[in-house]
Amino acid sequence: MPATVVVGTQWGDEGKGKVVDFLAERADIVVRFHGGANAGHTVKALGKTLKFHLLPSGIIRPDVVNIIGNGVVVDPETLLQEIETLEAQGFSARNLKLSDRAHVVLPYHKEMDALEEKLKGAQAVGTTLRGIGPAYADKASRLGVRMHDLLEEDSLRERIESSLQTKQVLFREFGKATELRVENLVKVYLGYGKRLAPLLTDTSRYLNEALREGRRVLFEGAQGTHICLDHGTYPFVTSSDCVAGAASTGTGVGPAHLQTIIGVLKAYTSRVGSGPFPTELQGEQGDRIREKGEEYGTTTGRPRRVGWLDLVMINHSVRVNGLTSMALTKADVLGGLPEVLVATGYEVEGRTMEEMPAAVSKLSKARPIYATLEAWPDLSNEEWRKAARNGFGGLPEALQEYCRYLTRMTHVAVNLISVGPERQETVHLESGPPGAPLG
Numbered sequence: 166m167p168a169t170v171v172v173g174t175q176w177g178d179e180g181k182g183k184v185v186d187f188l189a190e191r192a193d194i195v196v197r198f199h200g201g202a203n204a205g206h207t208v209k210a211l212g213k214t215l216k217f218h219l220l221p222s223g224i225i226r227p228d229v230v231n232i233i234g235n236g237v238v239v240d241p242e243t244l245l246q247e248i249e250t251l252e253a254q255g256f257s258a259r260n261l262k263l264s265d266r267a268h269v270v271l272p273y274h275k276e277m278d279a280l281e282e283k284l285k286g287a288q289a290v291g292t293t294l295r296g297i298g299p300a301y302a303d304k305a306s307r308l309g310v311r312m313h314d315l316l317e318e319d320s321l322r323e324r325i326e327s328s329l330q331t332k333q334v335l336f337r338e339f340g341k342a343t344e345l346r347v348e349n350l351v352k353v354y355l356g357y358g359k360r361l362a363p364l365l366t367d368t369s370r371y372l373n374e375a376l377r378e379g380r381r382v383l384f385e386g387a388q389g390t391h392i393c394l395d396h397g398t399y400p401f402v403t404s405s406d407c408v409a410g411a412a413s414t415g416t417g418v419g420p421a422h423l424q425t426i427i428g429v430l431k432a433y434t435s436r437v438g439s440g441p442f443p444t445e446l447q448g449e450q451g452d453r454i455r456e457k458g459e460e461y462g463t464t465t466g467r468p469r470r471v472g473w474l475d476l477v478m479i480n481h482s483v484r485v486n487g488l489t490s491m492a493l494t495k496a497d498v499l500g501g502l503p504e505v506l507v508a509t510g511y512e513v514e515g516r517t518m519e520e521m522p523a524a525v526s527k528l529s530k531a532r533p534i535y536a537t538l539e540a541w542p543d544l545s546n547e548e549w550r551k552a553a554r555n556g557f558g559g560l561p562e563a564l565q566e567y568c569r570y571l572t573r574m575t576h577v578a579v580n581l582i583s584v585g586p587e588r589q590e591t592v593h594l595e596s597g598p599p600g601a602p603l604g
């Protein structure tokens with residue numbers, strides 16, 4: 166703080182929601198800056214499990230202001246449902262603000278998403294079908310609808326007409342005549358606009374004033390660096406930039422404010438959707454990690470692919486985000502394995518590589534070069550909680566060494582270690598793990 170960015174270093178689902186919830190205790194404002202309802206954040210607190218897609222993870226803290234920034238693509242129907250669910254659980258969305266410049270996801274974006282995936286055949290990305298790609302494509306093509314358009318009937322009609330016109334041609338061509346009619350959409354989305362109007366804010370102005378007053382802002386990344394539109398395994402990526410720099414463009418806060426950049430890494434790797442995955446584990450070991458780690462998509466319920474931690478990926482993330490520290494999550498899940506493997510490089514067509522190749526055709530051929538580390542024991546939840554209460558020194562020695570090893574290999578301090586989903590199952594160090602110099 167004052168401005169801290171939390172990003173995923175892998176392919177998403179690193180446990181960012183838990184880390185943001187934990188850090189939100191020291192924040193005044195939590196901000197989402199990219200992505201949309203494709204994200205799935207699980208937060209376990211106060212005896213409840215809450216799953217969010219659009220709401221920032223600080224929403225359950227009554228004193229924290231939560232902001233959905235201009236870089237997010239917002240599905241108003243999903244957002245209103247999430248607010249209702251939240252309120253039904255006894256929490257309030259009173260402190261929620263929504264950028265008037267955020268783009269809107271409309272039903273035809275979801276139809277386009279499904280159509281494009283079908284047409285791509287074997288090259289399908291495996292999207293969440295939430296209309297994310299087509300909504301960002303409309304934004305870039307200047308065919309988008311923004312939140313403020315939902316407050317003005319004529320402007321909304323004009324925006325929807327121009328966007329739907331080109332899509333109707335495609336829908337017809339591919340024999341998928343859509344039922345969507347401009348007048349119906351205008352009516353429904355004006356209704357959403359009316360309900361969301363009290364939340365609409367010039368959030369860039371709000372945030373800049375807050376930073377000037379010394380309030381602490383936490384920028385909550387969604388997805389992960391390797392499904393980032395610019396830095397991920399293109400074309401098997403999402404349609405927004407997921408790296409720390411996007412916190413600036415996605416909120417209207419100058420980059421000089423972004424001082425602390427925390428990368429979240431899971432003790433192993435997971436991926437949902439298509440694309441290369443060099444350290445993927447097939448068979449029994451993969452199944453064991455998937456089950457124990459509950460690796461099923463929060464948004465789609467799909468089983469996630471799982472594999473060993475990959476330091477080639479992590480070091481790429483360190484660089485493109487400019488990470489200043491790292492948070493290790495789900496360390497408990499690997500407890501009890503015979504050994505823990507970590508990829509330190511790849512062999513591609515007879516050559517050794519320590520960097521991510523740009524071409525997915527090359528990455529698909531990468532054979533990981535592994536380091537083998539000592540595993541830590543399988544503890545019960547109660548034992549992990551007790552260990553965490555005793556700080557870093559309370560963790561099993563092999564896990565302490567894992568943190569030191571990661572710090573040495575990345576030159577970035579692992580200073581937050583999560584050993585369970587609850588807030589108290591977390592160890593937070595002021596600096597890096599004792600005995601692991603960064604140099």
Ligand code: IMP
Nearest residue numbers: 177203204205291292293402403437438
């Ligand atoms: P889209 O974002 O729905 O267009 O999906 C593009 C790719 O990103 C697919 O492989 C999705 O599975 C993946 N993806 C999107 N959001 C998330 C997320 O929050 N966690 C993990 N993967 C995601």
